[in-house]
Amino acid sequence: MRLTTKIIIGLIVSIFLLSFCVIIGISFINTDNYERRSNVYTSKISQENLVALDIDIPFQTIFMDEVQNRLIEKRPNLSVSIRYSPVTNPEDQNQLFLPEELLKFVDTESSNDTLFIRVKMDAIYDQYAENSKGNYIFIDGFNFFVYAKEVDVVSNLERIKVDVRNLITDKIRIQIRGSIEIDSCKANRLEPYLNGYRRSFLLKNSSVNELKIDLDQIGSSWKVENCEIEVENLTGSGKHSVVQPKSEAKIMNWLPKNKDAQLTVTLYGDTARIEFP
Numbered sequence: 404m405r406l407t408t409k410i411i412i413g414l415i416v417s418i419f420l421l422s423f424c425v426i427i428g429i430s431f432i433n434t435d436n437y438e439r440r441s442n443v444y445t446s447k448i449s450q451e452n453l454v455a456l457d458i459d460i461p462f463q464t465i466f467m468d469e470v471q472n473r474l475i476e477k478r479p480n481l482s483v484s485i486r487y488s489p490v491t492n493p494e495d496q497n498q499l500f501l502p503e504e505l506l507k508f509v510d511t512e513s514s515n516d517t518l519f520i521r522v523k524m525d526a527i528y529d530q531y532a533e534n535s536k537g538n539y540i541f542i543d544g545f546n547f548f549v550y551a552k553e554v555d556v557v558s559n560l561e562r563i564k565v566d567v568r569n570l571i572t573d574k575i576r577i578q579i580r581g582s583i584e585i586d587s588c589k590a591n592r593l594e595p596y597l598n599g600y601r602r603s604f605l606l607k608n609s610s611v612n613e614l615k616i617d618l619d620q621i622g623s624s625w626k627v628e629n630c631e632i633e634v635e636n637l638t639g640s641g642k643h644s645v646v647q648p649k650s651e652a653k654i655m656n657w658l659p660k661n662k663d664a665q666l667t668v669t670l671y672g673d674t675a676r677i678e679f680p
Contacts, residue, residue: 442538442539443538443539443541444531444532444539444540444541445540445541445542445543446531446541446542446543447542447543447544448502448504448505448542448543448544448545448546449502449503449504449544450502450544450546451502452502452503452504453500453501453502453503453548454500454501454502454503454506455495455498455499455500456498456499456500456501456511458497458498458499458511458513458518459513460513460514460515460516461496461497461516462497462513462516462517462518463516463517463551463553463555464516464517464518464555464556464557465485465499465517465518465520465549465555465556465557465558466517466518466519466520466557466558467483467485467519467520467521467522467556467557467558467559467560467563468519468520468521468522468558468559468560469521469522469523469524469559469560470510470521470522470523470524470525471524471525472525473525475524475525475528475532476532477528477532477538477539477540478524478528478540479524479527479528479531479532479540479541479542480539480540480541480542480561480562481522481527481542481545481560481561481562482541482542482543482544482545482562483522483545483546483547483558483560483562483563483564483581484545484546484547484563484564484565484566485546485547485548485549485556485563485564485565485566486546486547486548486549486566486567486568487549487550487551487554487565487566487567487568487570488548488549488550488568488569488570489550489552489569489570489571490550490551490552491550492550495550496550496551496552497550497551498549498550499511499518499520499547499548499549500547500548500549501546501547501548502544502546505545507523507526507530508522508523508526508527508530508545509521509522509523510523520547522545522560527542528540552572553572553573553574553575554567554570554572554574554575554576554577555574555576555577556576556577556578556579557578557579558578558579558580558581559580560579560580560581561580561581562580562581563579563580563581563582564581564582564583564584565577565579565581565582565583565584566583566584566586567583567584567585567586567588568585568586568587568588569586569587569588570588570589570590571588571589571590572588572589572590572591573590573591573592574590574591574592574593574594575588575590575592575593575594575595576592576593576594577594577595577596578596579596579597579598580597580598580602581597581602582597582602582603582604582605583595583597583603583604583605584604584605584607585605585606585607585609586605586607586608586609587607587608587609588609588610588611589609589610589611590609590610590611590612591611591612591613592611592612592613592615593606593611593613593614593615594615595616595621595625596617596620596621597620597621597624598620602621602622602624603624603625603626604621604624604625604626605625605626605628606625606626606627606628606630607627607628607629607630608628608629608630609630609631610630610631610632611630611631611632611633612632612633612634613633613634613636614632614634614635614636614652615636615638616635616636616637616638617638617639618637618638618639618641618643618645618666619638619639619640619641619660622643623643623644623645627651630651632651632652632653633652633653633654634652634653634654634655634656635651635652635654635655635656636655636656636658637655637656637657637658637666638657638658638659638660639659639660639664639666640659640660640661640663640664641663641664641665642664642665642667643664643665643666643667644666644667644668644669645666645667645668645669646669646671647668647669647670648670648671655668
């Protein structure tokens with residue numbers, strides 16, 4: 404047998420063995436993915452029927468938290484959102500709307516100007532997770548709709564998004580563990596505070612007199628698109644960096660929390676003017 408023939412046969416055998424190994428590997432990967440998918444239980448709250456909560460006292464601040472009275476085996480993961488819209492009907496002002504199916508999963512209480520919303524994790528577990536085969540429980544559709552003149556939200560929930568659209572207001576203050584999106588709004592003061600995993604802040608198509616950013620809370624997880632900002636006040640205690648297009652704000656103030664705080668600013672676009680007091 405010639406040497407070239409042996410080489411050709413060797414290459415054919417090598418390709419066959421390599422193909423066989425690849426097929427076996429893919430089958431294991433697909434099996435693993437199937438086991439992971441089958442280990443996750445998902446459900447979605449119906450949004451067909453929205454109802455208004457019966458709130459005795461007009462509120463300015465929404466404080467959202469969870470309550471758990473017993474140890475549960477599988478902790479549900481919730482996808483929660485709060486949508487703020489301007490008041491178009493006077494009867495809707497300071498009203499909170501939510502899917503009817505959510506009524507059995509929340510408790511509400513009014514105190515002074517604060518509306519407390521407590522998500523009942525035990526009830527959610529009993530409804531969705533207790534008899535499920537998956538070890539990871541995801542419930543989508545925890546959506547709340549608010550018609551108000553101002554936005555003031557504080558939440559300790561792990562996954563939450565606050566969405567504010569088309570609002571003309573004096574103040575927007577949001578302190579949550581999640582994401583914030585402000586779209587087509589006009590505000591005198593805007594104060595976003597973020598913590599937790601997958602945090603983000605997006606401000607677009609809006610006009611703001613004063614934007615206050617705590618870089619310790621938000622870091623680099625924020626973005627401004629097509630906005631008019633008079634004053635941008637940045638604060639922080641560590642080492643931070645921002646990219647500042649000329650069109651983002653007319654004035655940027657750096658207000659360090661301590662003497663070791665540092666801010667690196669990258670400017671691009673047209674010429675800019677920097678003043679030091």
